Amino acid sequence: MKSFDVLVIGSGPGGYIAAIRAAQLGLATGIVEEEPVLGGVCLNWGCIPTKAILSAAETFAAVKHGVPGLVVEGQTPNYGQVIDASRAAADRLSRGVAALMRKNKIEVLRGRGRLAPGKEVVISRDGANESVEARNVILATGSTEFVFPGVQVDGKKVLTSREALESRELPSSLLVIGGGAVGLEFAYAYNAYGTQVTIVEMQEQILPGFDRETAEALSRSFQRSGMKVLTRTAFKSLDASGAGVVVTAEGEKGAVELRADQLLLAVGRRALVADLGLEARGVAVERGYIKIGPDQRTTAPGVWAIGDILGAQIIGYGATELINEIALAMTIESTTAELGETSHAHPTLGEMLMQAALAAEGRALDF
Numbered sequence: 001m002k003s004f005d006v007l008v009i010g011s012g013p014g015g016y017i018a019a020i021r022a023a024q025l026g027l028a029t030g031i032v033e034e035e036p037v038l039g040g041v042c043l044n045w046g047c048i049p050t051k052a053i054l055s056a057a058e059t060f061a062a063v064k065h066g067v068p069g070l071v072v073e074g075q076t077p078n079y080g081q082v083i084d085a086s087r088a089a090a091d092r093l094s095r096g097v098a099a100l101m102r103k104n105k106i107e108v109l110r111g112r113g114r115l116a117p118g119k120e121v122v123i124s125r126d127g128a129n130e131s132v133e134a135r136n137v138i139l140a141t142g143s144t145e146f147v148f149p150g151v152q153v154d155g156k157k158v159l160t161s162r163e164a165l166e167s168r169e170l171p172s173s174l175l176v177i178g179g180g181a182v183g184l185e186f187a188y189a190y191n192a193y194g195t196q197v198t199i200v201e202m203q204e205q206i207l208p209g210f211d212r213e214t215a216e217a218l219s220r221s222f223q224r225s226g227m228k229v230l231t232r233t234a235f236k237s238l239d240a241s242g243a244g245v246v247v248t249a250e251g252e253k254g255a256v257e258l259r260a261d262q263l264l265l266a267v268g269r270r271a272l273v274a275d276l277g278l279e280a281r282g283v284a285v286e287r288g289y290i291k292i293g294p295d296q297r298t299t300a301p302g303v304w305a306i307g308d309i310l311g312a313q314i315i316g317y318g319a320t321e322l323i324n325e326i327a328l329a330m331t332i333e334s335t336t337a338e339l340g341e342t343s344h345a346h347p348t349l350g351e352m353l354m355q356a357a358l359a360a361e362g363r364a365l366d367f
């Protein structure tokens, strides 16, 4: 039986980075992945391909609406090529993760990992099982799209972000259910390419949980660019039996019927904690997420957890850049006064933090 000091289950950004660190520390490390590609949701069906599509959409919108001094003729989008480019970006990065695994001498084990009693982990692939032994296991199985009970995702008329990222055809109209970051990113991109987009959000604002001013500014900007934004409107049912989709939703003034060619379901994600053998080791789950204590320890000795299975996510435009400075400031216990006095290049996204720190000190400059 193969034996590891550390075995990581799941090769997303949580898992592959943990595996690299373990290998750098001289530990015999393996990583288990059930998908044919490494890199998890982020690289293959999340952060990377969506940003490639958004970046192309932004360029197309700039060309369409005009850039001073630039006249561009023939503005027909080829959305299939946009999707191809985004898949190519995802593939490139996924191959990069495979190269990092080789470089760090991390053994990649293909299949679905499941904890068994003692130190055993069973890896299943094509009906065959292989048992390996691991002194420590890091659970990094991530999350998957939440789908309303009874809704069939067919990848043609009814999609989640996963299918949308591979769909090369633009619908002429799209209902986006869910006004969170994922729904809004797709809404922006499809609208830029000419699809008539309606966003349906059950909370009183899009971007629930964000500050109201930001959400309202974004909502106004989306409506100015031709989208419909329905807040306080809750999805009730879907009829996809006809040529398009018909959604019944409950709005403030009662039931509304919404029709479109396609529906994109972007109503959140749920952690992949099922069928992982958690009970075999006594790994506790709390409200659908793995419970951890200090140092990412689960309730079972030798089992650790990281990433979306813990229920924490950072998402949204610029978040990935801005978070670095905030994390550094927290690590070195910087005060808002020190952050506000730090030189920031202008114009940059990062200077927003300096302004926010100055605002907290009552010394805001630009707002």
Ligand SMILES: Cc1cc2nc3c(=O)[nH]c(=O)nc-3n(C[C@H](O)[C@H](O)[C@H](O)COP(=O)(O)OP(=O)(O)OC[C@H]3O[C@@H](n4cnc5c(N)ncnc54)[C@H](O)[C@@H]3O)c2cc1C
Pocket: 009, 010, 011, 012, 013, 014, 015, 032, 033, 034, 035, 038, 039, 040, 041, 042, 043, 045, 046, 047, 048, 050, 111, 112, 113, 114, 140, 141, 142, 143, 161, 182, 272, 276, 306, 307, 308, 309, 313, 314, 315, 316, 320
């Ligand atoms: C459309 C979209 C856009 C996003 N954009 C951003 C963004 O811009 N910025 C950002 O920070 N985040 C973004 N996210 C969130 C980000 O993708 C996740 O937070 C991140 O992928 C979580 O990493 P992870 O390692 O926990 O899990 P994942 O990336 O989900 O990886 C888990 C891996 O584990 C594998 N796996 C699961 N179960 C098993 C098993 N039993 N055995 C073997 N393998 C298994 C899965 O196949 C998967 O490869 C986005 C998400 C989506 C859906």
